[in-house]
Amino acid sequence: MIVLGIETSCDETAAALVRDGQDVLGNAVASQIKLHAGYGGVVPELAAREHLRAMDVVVNEALAEAELDASAIDAVSVTCGPGLIPALLVGTSYAKGLAAALGCPFLGVNHFLAHIYGAFLGHPEVLADAGAFPLLALVASGGHTALVVIESTGRARIVGTTLDDAAGEAYDKGAKILGLGYPGGPVLDRIAKTGNPKAHKFPRGLTGGGGRPLKPEHRYNFSFSGVKTALLYATRDKELDEAALADVVASYQQAIVDVLVGKTIRAAAEYDTPTICMCGGVACNSQLRADMGAAAAKAGRQLVLAPPKYCTDNAALVGGIAYHYLSRGIASEMSLSVSARLNHSLGTVPFAPNAQ
Known part of the structure:
Protein backbone atom coordinates (compact mmCIF):
# COMPACT_ATOMS: atom_id res chain seq x y z
CA MET A 1 0.00 0.00 0.00
CA ILE A 2 1.40 3.40 -1.01
CA VAL A 3 0.23 6.20 1.28
CA LEU A 4 0.70 9.89 0.61
CA GLY A 5 1.41 11.72 3.86
CA ILE A 6 0.89 15.47 4.19
CA GLU A 7 2.20 17.64 7.05
CA THR A 8 1.33 21.32 7.68
CA SER A 9 0.96 21.52 11.46
CA CYS A 10 3.45 24.36 11.94
CA ASP A 11 6.10 25.88 9.67
CA GLU A 12 7.07 22.99 7.39
CA THR A 13 5.07 22.06 4.31
CA ALA A 14 5.80 18.40 3.65
CA ALA A 15 4.67 15.49 1.52
CA ALA A 16 5.92 11.91 1.44
CA LEU A 17 5.07 8.64 -0.25
CA VAL A 18 5.50 5.64 2.04
CA ARG A 19 5.03 2.00 1.08
CA ASP A 20 3.66 -0.38 3.72
CA GLY A 21 4.59 1.88 6.61
CA GLN A 22 8.38 1.62 6.20
CA ASP A 23 9.70 2.23 2.70
CA VAL A 24 9.94 6.01 2.13
CA LEU A 25 9.79 6.36 -1.65
CA GLY A 26 9.72 10.13 -1.82
CA ASN A 27 9.99 12.80 0.87
CA ALA A 28 9.84 16.56 0.27
CA VAL A 29 9.91 19.36 2.85
CA ALA A 30 9.61 23.12 2.31
CA SER A 31 10.84 25.02 5.37
CA GLN A 32 9.58 28.45 6.43
CA ILE A 33 12.41 29.23 8.87
CA LYS A 34 13.60 32.31 6.98
CA LEU A 35 10.05 33.65 6.75
CA HIS A 36 9.50 33.55 10.51
CA ALA A 37 13.05 34.25 11.73
CA GLY A 38 12.48 37.99 11.93
CA TYR A 39 9.54 37.48 14.28
CA GLY A 40 11.38 35.14 16.64
CA GLY A 41 8.71 32.49 16.20
CA VAL A 42 6.01 31.18 13.88
CA VAL A 43 3.22 33.55 12.78
CA PRO A 44 0.18 31.30 12.08
CA GLU A 45 -1.37 33.41 9.31
CA LEU A 46 1.93 33.72 7.44
CA ALA A 47 2.51 30.00 7.85
CA ALA A 48 -0.89 29.18 6.33
CA ARG A 49 -0.27 31.41 3.29
CA GLU A 50 3.10 29.79 2.70
CA HIS A 51 1.56 26.31 3.00
CA LEU A 52 -0.92 27.28 0.27
CA ARG A 53 1.94 28.30 -2.02
CA ALA A 54 4.06 25.22 -1.31
CA MET A 55 1.50 22.41 -1.12
CA ASP A 56 1.41 21.46 -4.81
CA VAL A 57 5.17 21.88 -5.05
CA VAL A 58 6.07 19.41 -2.29
CA VAL A 59 3.53 16.82 -3.45
CA ASN A 60 4.93 16.95 -6.97
CA GLU A 61 8.50 16.77 -5.64
CA ALA A 62 7.66 13.67 -3.59
CA LEU A 63 5.99 12.02 -6.58
CA ALA A 64 8.98 12.85 -8.79
CA GLU A 65 11.46 11.43 -6.26
CA ALA A 66 9.39 8.25 -6.03
CA GLU A 67 9.06 8.14 -9.83
CA LEU A 68 5.32 7.68 -9.46
CA ASP A 69 2.18 9.20 -10.86
CA ALA A 70 -0.64 10.34 -8.57
CA SER A 71 -2.66 7.35 -9.77
CA ALA A 72 -0.29 5.10 -7.75
CA ILE A 73 -1.49 6.61 -4.47
CA ASP A 74 -3.66 4.15 -2.54
CA ALA A 75 -4.61 6.50 0.30
CA VAL A 76 -4.05 10.08 1.47
CA SER A 77 -3.17 10.91 5.07
CA VAL A 78 -2.65 14.25 6.76
CA THR A 79 -1.83 15.73 10.16
CA CYS A 80 -5.10 16.95 11.68
CA GLY A 81 -3.72 18.10 15.03
CA PRO A 82 -2.39 19.20 17.35
CA GLY A 83 -0.92 22.25 15.68
CA LEU A 84 -1.70 25.73 14.38
CA ILE A 85 -5.31 25.82 13.18
CA PRO A 86 -4.76 27.98 10.04
CA ALA A 87 -1.84 25.77 9.01
CA LEU A 88 -3.68 22.51 9.70
CA LEU A 89 -6.67 23.66 7.66
CA VAL A 90 -4.51 24.09 4.56
CA GLY A 91 -3.16 20.56 4.73
CA THR A 92 -6.43 18.84 5.60
CA SER A 93 -8.38 20.69 2.93
CA TYR A 94 -5.80 19.77 0.31
CA ALA A 95 -5.72 16.13 1.45
CA LYS A 96 -9.50 15.82 1.39
CA GLY A 97 -9.68 17.28 -2.10
CA LEU A 98 -6.95 15.02 -3.43
CA ALA A 99 -8.47 11.90 -1.86
CA ALA A 100 -11.84 12.77 -3.37
CA ALA A 101 -10.30 13.33 -6.79
CA LEU A 102 -8.41 10.03 -6.63
CA GLY A 103 -11.34 8.14 -5.14
CA CYS A 104 -9.14 6.70 -2.37
CA PRO A 105 -9.39 6.56 1.45
CA PHE A 106 -8.58 9.63 3.54
CA LEU A 107 -7.12 9.55 7.05
CA GLY A 108 -6.41 12.24 9.63
CA VAL A 109 -3.34 11.50 11.78
CA ASN A 110 -2.42 12.61 15.29
CA HIS A 111 0.78 14.65 14.97
CA PHE A 112 1.96 13.56 18.42
CA LEU A 113 1.67 9.84 17.61
CA ALA A 114 3.30 10.41 14.22
CA HIS A 115 6.37 11.76 16.01
CA ILE A 116 6.57 8.57 18.08
CA TYR A 117 6.35 6.50 14.91
CA GLY A 118 9.36 8.40 13.58
CA ALA A 119 11.58 6.42 15.96
CA PHE A 120 10.55 3.20 14.20
CA LEU A 121 10.97 4.23 10.58
CA GLY A 122 13.88 1.98 9.70
CA HIS A 123 13.42 -0.15 12.84
CA PRO A 124 10.59 -2.54 11.91
CA GLU A 125 12.20 -5.29 14.00
CA VAL A 126 11.30 -3.41 17.20
CA LEU A 127 7.66 -3.14 16.21
CA ALA A 128 7.53 -6.88 15.54
CA ASP A 129 9.06 -7.78 18.90
CA ALA A 130 6.47 -8.06 21.66
CA PRO A 307 17.00 9.43 12.90
CA PRO A 308 17.56 13.21 12.81
CA LYS A 309 15.75 13.49 9.47
CA TYR A 310 12.65 11.99 11.10
CA CYS A 311 12.85 14.03 14.32
CA THR A 312 11.61 17.29 12.89
CA ASP A 313 8.20 17.73 11.26
CA ASN A 314 7.92 15.79 8.01
CA ALA A 315 5.32 13.79 6.14
CA ALA A 316 7.11 10.42 6.19
CA LEU A 317 5.95 10.05 9.79
CA VAL A 318 2.37 10.73 8.72
CA GLY A 319 2.36 8.34 5.78
CA GLY A 320 4.17 5.71 7.83
CA ILE A 321 1.81 5.55 10.78
CA ALA A 322 -1.23 5.95 8.52
CA TYR A 323 -0.52 2.60 6.90
CA HIS A 324 -1.11 0.81 10.21
CA TYR A 325 -4.56 2.37 10.54
CA LEU A 326 -5.53 1.94 6.89
CA SER A 327 -4.42 -1.70 6.75
CA ARG A 328 -6.94 -2.34 9.54
CA GLY A 329 -9.70 -0.69 7.54
CA ILE A 330 -9.65 2.51 9.60
CA ALA A 331 -10.22 5.74 7.66
CA SER A 332 -11.63 9.21 8.35
CA GLU A 333 -14.79 10.91 7.20
CA MET A 334 -14.51 13.97 4.99
CA SER A 335 -16.15 15.93 7.81
CA LEU A 336 -13.03 15.48 9.97
CA SER A 337 -12.08 18.68 11.80
CA VAL A 338 -8.68 19.89 12.98
CA SER A 339 -7.55 20.48 16.55
CA ALA A 340 -5.00 22.84 18.07
CA ARG A 341 -4.63 20.91 21.32
CA LEU A 342 -3.33 17.47 22.17
CA ASN A 343 -6.04 15.04 23.22
CA HIS A 344 -4.51 13.16 26.14
CA SER A 345 -6.69 10.16 25.33
CA LEU A 346 -4.44 8.63 22.68
CA GLY A 347 -6.54 5.55 22.03
CA THR A 348 -4.91 2.47 20.54
CA VAL A 349 -1.55 2.90 18.85
CA PRO A 350 -1.86 0.81 15.66
CA PHE A 351 1.79 -0.12 15.16
CA ALA A 352 2.20 -2.13 18.38
CA PRO A 353 2.74 -5.88 17.68
CA ASN A 354 -0.49 -7.03 19.36
CA ALA A 355 -2.62 -3.96 18.62
CA GLN A 356 -6.31 -4.74 18.89
Whole structure:
Protein backbone atom coordinates (compact mmCIF):
# COMPACT_ATOMS: atom_id res chain seq x y z
CA MET A 1 0.00 0.00 0.00
CA ILE A 2 1.40 3.40 -1.01
CA VAL A 3 0.23 6.20 1.28
CA LEU A 4 0.70 9.89 0.61
CA GLY A 5 1.41 11.72 3.86
CA ILE A 6 0.89 15.47 4.19
CA GLU A 7 2.20 17.64 7.05
CA THR A 8 1.33 21.32 7.68
CA SER A 9 0.96 21.52 11.46
CA CYS A 10 3.45 24.36 11.94
CA ASP A 11 6.10 25.88 9.67
CA GLU A 12 7.07 22.99 7.39
CA THR A 13 5.07 22.06 4.31
CA ALA A 14 5.80 18.40 3.65
CA ALA A 15 4.67 15.49 1.52
CA ALA A 16 5.92 11.91 1.44
CA LEU A 17 5.07 8.64 -0.25
CA VAL A 18 5.50 5.64 2.04
CA ARG A 19 5.03 2.00 1.08
CA ASP A 20 3.66 -0.38 3.72
CA GLY A 21 4.59 1.88 6.61
CA GLN A 22 8.38 1.62 6.20
CA ASP A 23 9.70 2.23 2.70
CA VAL A 24 9.94 6.01 2.13
CA LEU A 25 9.79 6.36 -1.65
CA GLY A 26 9.72 10.13 -1.82
CA ASN A 27 9.99 12.80 0.87
CA ALA A 28 9.84 16.56 0.27
CA VAL A 29 9.91 19.36 2.85
CA ALA A 30 9.61 23.12 2.31
CA SER A 31 10.84 25.02 5.37
CA GLN A 32 9.58 28.45 6.43
CA ILE A 33 12.41 29.23 8.87
CA LYS A 34 13.60 32.31 6.98
CA LEU A 35 10.05 33.65 6.75
CA HIS A 36 9.50 33.55 10.51
CA ALA A 37 13.05 34.25 11.73
CA GLY A 38 12.48 37.99 11.93
CA TYR A 39 9.54 37.48 14.28
CA GLY A 40 11.38 35.14 16.64
CA GLY A 41 8.71 32.49 16.20
CA VAL A 42 6.01 31.18 13.88
CA VAL A 43 3.22 33.55 12.78
CA PRO A 44 0.18 31.30 12.08
CA GLU A 45 -1.37 33.41 9.31
CA LEU A 46 1.93 33.72 7.44
CA ALA A 47 2.51 30.00 7.85
CA ALA A 48 -0.89 29.18 6.33
CA ARG A 49 -0.27 31.41 3.29
CA GLU A 50 3.10 29.79 2.70
CA HIS A 51 1.56 26.31 3.00
CA LEU A 52 -0.92 27.28 0.27
CA ARG A 53 1.94 28.30 -2.02
CA ALA A 54 4.06 25.22 -1.31
CA MET A 55 1.50 22.41 -1.12
CA ASP A 56 1.41 21.46 -4.81
CA VAL A 57 5.17 21.88 -5.05
CA VAL A 58 6.07 19.41 -2.29
CA VAL A 59 3.53 16.82 -3.45
CA ASN A 60 4.93 16.95 -6.97
CA GLU A 61 8.50 16.77 -5.64
CA ALA A 62 7.66 13.67 -3.59
CA LEU A 63 5.99 12.02 -6.58
CA ALA A 64 8.98 12.85 -8.79
CA GLU A 65 11.46 11.43 -6.26
CA ALA A 66 9.39 8.25 -6.03
CA GLU A 67 9.06 8.14 -9.83
CA LEU A 68 5.32 7.68 -9.46
CA ASP A 69 2.18 9.20 -10.86
CA ALA A 70 -0.64 10.34 -8.57
CA SER A 71 -2.66 7.35 -9.77
CA ALA A 72 -0.29 5.10 -7.75
CA ILE A 73 -1.49 6.61 -4.47
CA ASP A 74 -3.66 4.15 -2.54
CA ALA A 75 -4.61 6.50 0.30
CA VAL A 76 -4.05 10.08 1.47
CA SER A 77 -3.17 10.91 5.07
CA VAL A 78 -2.65 14.25 6.76
CA THR A 79 -1.83 15.73 10.16
CA CYS A 80 -5.10 16.95 11.68
CA GLY A 81 -3.72 18.10 15.03
CA PRO A 82 -2.39 19.20 17.35
CA GLY A 83 -0.92 22.25 15.68
CA LEU A 84 -1.70 25.73 14.38
CA ILE A 85 -5.31 25.82 13.18
CA PRO A 86 -4.76 27.98 10.04
CA ALA A 87 -1.84 25.77 9.01
CA LEU A 88 -3.68 22.51 9.70
CA LEU A 89 -6.67 23.66 7.66
CA VAL A 90 -4.51 24.09 4.56
CA GLY A 91 -3.16 20.56 4.73
CA THR A 92 -6.43 18.84 5.60
CA SER A 93 -8.38 20.69 2.93
CA TYR A 94 -5.80 19.77 0.31
CA ALA A 95 -5.72 16.13 1.45
CA LYS A 96 -9.50 15.82 1.39
CA GLY A 97 -9.68 17.28 -2.10
CA LEU A 98 -6.95 15.02 -3.43
CA ALA A 99 -8.47 11.90 -1.86
CA ALA A 100 -11.84 12.77 -3.37
CA ALA A 101 -10.30 13.33 -6.79
CA LEU A 102 -8.41 10.03 -6.63
CA GLY A 103 -11.34 8.14 -5.14
CA CYS A 104 -9.14 6.70 -2.37
CA PRO A 105 -9.39 6.56 1.45
CA PHE A 106 -8.58 9.63 3.54
CA LEU A 107 -7.12 9.55 7.05
CA GLY A 108 -6.41 12.24 9.63
CA VAL A 109 -3.34 11.50 11.78
CA ASN A 110 -2.42 12.61 15.29
CA HIS A 111 0.78 14.65 14.97
CA PHE A 112 1.96 13.56 18.42
CA LEU A 113 1.67 9.84 17.61
CA ALA A 114 3.30 10.41 14.22
CA HIS A 115 6.37 11.76 16.01
CA ILE A 116 6.57 8.57 18.08
CA TYR A 117 6.35 6.50 14.91
CA GLY A 118 9.36 8.40 13.58
CA ALA A 119 11.58 6.42 15.96
CA PHE A 120 10.55 3.20 14.20
CA LEU A 121 10.97 4.23 10.58
CA GLY A 122 13.88 1.98 9.70
CA HIS A 123 13.42 -0.15 12.84
CA PRO A 124 10.59 -2.54 11.91
CA GLU A 125 12.20 -5.29 14.00
CA VAL A 126 11.30 -3.41 17.20
CA LEU A 127 7.66 -3.14 16.21
CA ALA A 128 7.53 -6.88 15.54
CA ASP A 129 9.06 -7.78 18.90
CA ALA A 130 6.47 -8.06 21.66
CA GLY A 131 9.38 -8.44 24.10
CA ALA A 132 10.37 -4.82 23.43
CA PHE A 133 7.08 -3.72 24.97
CA PRO A 134 5.87 -1.98 27.01
CA LEU A 135 7.99 0.85 25.69
CA LEU A 136 8.44 4.36 26.97
CA ALA A 137 8.45 7.20 24.44
CA LEU A 138 9.92 10.61 25.18
CA VAL A 139 8.36 13.10 22.78
CA ALA A 140 10.29 16.37 22.95
CA SER A 141 9.61 19.15 20.46
CA GLY A 142 8.73 22.82 20.24
CA GLY A 143 5.11 22.12 21.06
CA HIS A 144 5.24 19.05 23.28
CA THR A 145 7.27 17.39 25.98
CA ALA A 146 5.71 14.18 27.26
CA LEU A 147 6.39 10.64 28.39
CA VAL A 148 4.13 7.96 26.92
CA VAL A 149 3.89 4.29 27.91
CA ILE A 150 2.80 2.03 25.04
CA GLU A 151 1.75 -1.57 25.72
CA SER A 152 2.16 -4.40 23.20
CA THR A 153 -1.63 -4.28 22.75
CA GLY A 154 -1.33 -0.69 21.53
CA ARG A 155 -2.78 0.88 24.66
CA ALA A 156 -1.05 4.23 25.14
CA ARG A 157 -1.13 6.59 28.08
CA ILE A 158 0.65 9.82 28.85
CA VAL A 159 2.39 9.51 32.23
CA GLY A 160 4.07 12.91 32.20
CA THR A 161 3.73 16.15 30.28
CA THR A 162 4.88 19.76 30.41
CA LEU A 163 3.05 22.15 32.70
CA ASP A 164 4.27 25.24 30.85
CA ASP A 165 6.96 25.53 28.15
CA ALA A 166 7.95 22.53 26.06
CA ALA A 167 11.65 21.67 25.86
CA GLY A 168 11.94 22.93 22.29
CA GLU A 169 10.23 26.15 23.28
CA ALA A 170 12.78 26.58 26.07
CA TYR A 171 15.56 26.24 23.48
CA ASP A 172 13.95 28.78 21.16
CA LYS A 173 13.18 31.28 23.92
CA GLY A 174 16.62 30.83 25.41
CA ALA A 175 18.21 31.60 22.06
CA LYS A 176 15.99 34.67 21.73
CA ILE A 177 17.07 35.93 25.17
CA LEU A 178 20.70 35.56 24.08
CA GLY A 179 20.08 37.21 20.70
CA LEU A 180 20.97 34.06 18.77
CA GLY A 181 18.00 33.97 16.40
CA TYR A 182 15.35 31.42 15.48
CA PRO A 183 15.16 28.43 15.64
CA GLY A 184 17.20 28.11 18.79
CA GLY A 185 17.86 24.38 19.04
CA PRO A 186 20.55 23.97 16.35
CA VAL A 187 22.49 27.10 17.30
CA LEU A 188 22.48 26.29 21.04
CA ASP A 189 23.64 22.76 20.28
CA ARG A 190 26.53 24.10 18.20
CA ILE A 191 27.67 26.77 20.67
CA ALA A 192 27.39 24.46 23.68
CA LYS A 193 30.04 22.13 22.27
CA THR A 194 32.80 24.58 23.28
CA GLY A 195 31.34 25.56 26.66
CA ASN A 196 31.52 24.27 30.22
CA PRO A 197 28.14 22.78 31.22
CA LYS A 198 29.02 23.24 34.91
CA ALA A 199 29.93 26.92 34.66
CA HIS A 200 26.47 28.10 35.75
CA LYS A 201 23.96 26.41 38.02
CA PHE A 202 20.57 26.65 36.35
CA PRO A 203 17.46 25.14 37.99
CA ARG A 204 16.13 21.71 37.06
CA GLY A 205 12.36 22.18 37.14
CA LEU A 206 10.10 19.71 38.98
CA THR A 207 12.98 17.58 40.24
CA GLY A 208 12.60 18.32 43.94
CA GLY A 209 15.55 20.69 44.07
CA GLY A 210 15.68 24.00 45.89
CA GLY A 211 14.60 22.47 49.18
CA ARG A 212 10.97 22.04 48.08
CA PRO A 213 9.50 18.52 48.02
CA LEU A 214 8.14 17.34 44.69
CA LYS A 215 4.47 16.41 44.63
CA PRO A 216 4.05 12.75 43.59
CA GLU A 217 1.71 13.67 40.73
CA HIS A 218 4.45 15.81 39.19
CA ARG A 219 7.26 13.23 39.31
CA TYR A 220 7.16 12.76 35.53
CA ASN A 221 5.83 16.17 34.54
CA PHE A 222 8.07 18.86 33.12
CA SER A 223 8.50 22.59 33.66
CA PHE A 224 10.98 24.70 31.72
CA SER A 225 9.72 28.21 32.46
CA GLY A 226 11.98 28.48 35.52
CA VAL A 227 15.22 27.72 33.70
CA LYS A 228 14.26 30.20 30.98
CA THR A 229 13.66 32.94 33.58
CA ALA A 230 16.93 32.07 35.32
CA LEU A 231 18.76 32.50 32.01
CA LEU A 232 17.16 35.91 31.55
CA TYR A 233 18.31 37.14 34.97
CA ALA A 234 21.76 35.57 34.65
CA THR A 235 22.55 37.37 31.41
CA ARG A 236 20.55 40.60 31.58
CA ASP A 237 22.65 43.72 30.99
CA LYS A 238 25.80 41.61 30.64
CA GLU A 239 28.31 41.66 27.82
CA LEU A 240 29.26 38.07 26.99
CA ASP A 241 32.38 37.27 24.99
CA GLU A 242 32.52 34.07 22.94
CA ALA A 243 33.82 31.90 25.77
CA ALA A 244 31.37 33.28 28.34
CA LEU A 245 28.48 32.79 25.94
CA ALA A 246 29.50 29.19 25.30
CA ASP A 247 29.57 28.50 29.05
CA VAL A 248 26.11 29.99 29.54
CA VAL A 249 24.67 28.05 26.60
CA ALA A 250 26.28 24.76 27.66
CA SER A 251 24.99 25.16 31.22
CA TYR A 252 21.49 26.09 30.05
CA GLN A 253 21.35 23.18 27.63
CA GLN A 254 22.61 20.76 30.29
CA ALA A 255 19.87 21.84 32.70
CA ILE A 256 17.22 20.91 30.12
CA VAL A 257 18.94 17.67 29.12
CA ASP A 258 19.37 16.54 32.74
CA VAL A 259 15.63 16.85 33.38
CA LEU A 260 14.67 15.00 30.20
CA VAL A 261 17.10 12.15 30.82
CA GLY A 262 16.48 11.84 34.55
CA LYS A 263 12.69 11.67 34.33
CA THR A 264 12.80 9.30 31.36
CA ILE A 265 15.10 6.81 33.08
CA ARG A 266 13.10 6.92 36.32
CA ALA A 267 9.84 6.40 34.45
CA ALA A 268 11.33 3.45 32.55
CA ALA A 269 12.19 1.85 35.88
CA GLU A 270 8.79 2.48 37.47
CA TYR A 271 6.80 1.25 34.47
CA ASP A 272 9.27 -1.57 33.74
CA THR A 273 9.76 -0.69 30.08
CA PRO A 274 12.64 -2.58 28.43
CA THR A 275 12.66 -0.12 25.53
CA ILE A 276 12.94 3.66 25.45
CA CYS A 277 12.37 5.62 22.26
CA MET A 278 13.11 9.29 21.79
CA CYS A 279 11.56 11.47 19.09
CA GLY A 280 10.59 15.02 18.19
CA GLY A 281 12.75 17.93 17.11
CA VAL A 282 14.61 18.17 20.43
CA ALA A 283 15.77 14.57 19.92
CA CYS A 284 18.20 15.98 17.32
CA ASN A 285 20.21 17.57 20.13
CA SER A 286 23.62 15.91 20.29
CA GLN A 287 24.03 16.27 24.08
CA LEU A 288 20.60 14.77 24.72
CA ARG A 289 21.31 11.84 22.40
CA ALA A 290 24.66 11.17 24.07
CA ASP A 291 23.40 11.48 27.65
CA MET A 292 20.26 9.44 27.01
CA GLY A 293 22.34 6.75 25.33
CA ALA A 294 24.70 6.49 28.30
CA ALA A 295 21.88 6.52 30.85
CA ALA A 296 19.81 3.92 28.99
CA ALA A 297 22.82 1.61 28.68
CA LYS A 298 23.56 1.95 32.41
CA ALA A 299 19.92 1.16 33.20
CA GLY A 300 19.90 -1.87 30.88
CA ARG A 301 17.31 -0.40 28.53
CA GLN A 302 17.23 -0.63 24.74
CA LEU A 303 17.24 2.87 23.27
CA VAL A 304 15.64 3.56 19.89
CA LEU A 305 16.46 7.01 18.53
CA ALA A 306 14.54 8.60 15.70
CA PRO A 307 17.00 9.43 12.90
CA PRO A 308 17.56 13.21 12.81
CA LYS A 309 15.75 13.49 9.47
CA TYR A 310 12.65 11.99 11.10
CA CYS A 311 12.85 14.03 14.32
CA THR A 312 11.61 17.29 12.89
CA ASP A 313 8.20 17.73 11.26
CA ASN A 314 7.92 15.79 8.01
CA ALA A 315 5.32 13.79 6.14
CA ALA A 316 7.11 10.42 6.19
CA LEU A 317 5.95 10.05 9.79
CA VAL A 318 2.37 10.73 8.72
CA GLY A 319 2.36 8.34 5.78
CA GLY A 320 4.17 5.71 7.83
CA ILE A 321 1.81 5.55 10.78
CA ALA A 322 -1.23 5.95 8.52
CA TYR A 323 -0.52 2.60 6.90
CA HIS A 324 -1.11 0.81 10.21
CA TYR A 325 -4.56 2.37 10.54
CA LEU A 326 -5.53 1.94 6.89
CA SER A 327 -4.42 -1.70 6.75
CA ARG A 328 -6.94 -2.34 9.54
CA GLY A 329 -9.70 -0.69 7.54
CA ILE A 330 -9.65 2.51 9.60
CA ALA A 331 -10.22 5.74 7.66
CA SER A 332 -11.63 9.21 8.35
CA GLU A 333 -14.79 10.91 7.20
CA MET A 334 -14.51 13.97 4.99
CA SER A 335 -16.15 15.93 7.81
CA LEU A 336 -13.03 15.48 9.97
CA SER A 337 -12.08 18.68 11.80
CA VAL A 338 -8.68 19.89 12.98
CA SER A 339 -7.55 20.48 16.55
CA ALA A 340 -5.00 22.84 18.07
CA ARG A 341 -4.63 20.91 21.32
CA LEU A 342 -3.33 17.47 22.17
CA ASN A 343 -6.04 15.04 23.22
CA HIS A 344 -4.51 13.16 26.14
CA SER A 345 -6.69 10.16 25.33
CA LEU A 346 -4.44 8.63 22.68
CA GLY A 347 -6.54 5.55 22.03
CA THR A 348 -4.91 2.47 20.54
CA VAL A 349 -1.55 2.90 18.85
CA PRO A 350 -1.86 0.81 15.66
CA PHE A 351 1.79 -0.12 15.16
CA ALA A 352 2.20 -2.13 18.38
CA PRO A 353 2.74 -5.88 17.68
CA ASN A 354 -0.49 -7.03 19.36
CA ALA A 355 -2.62 -3.96 18.62
CA GLN A 356 -6.31 -4.74 18.89
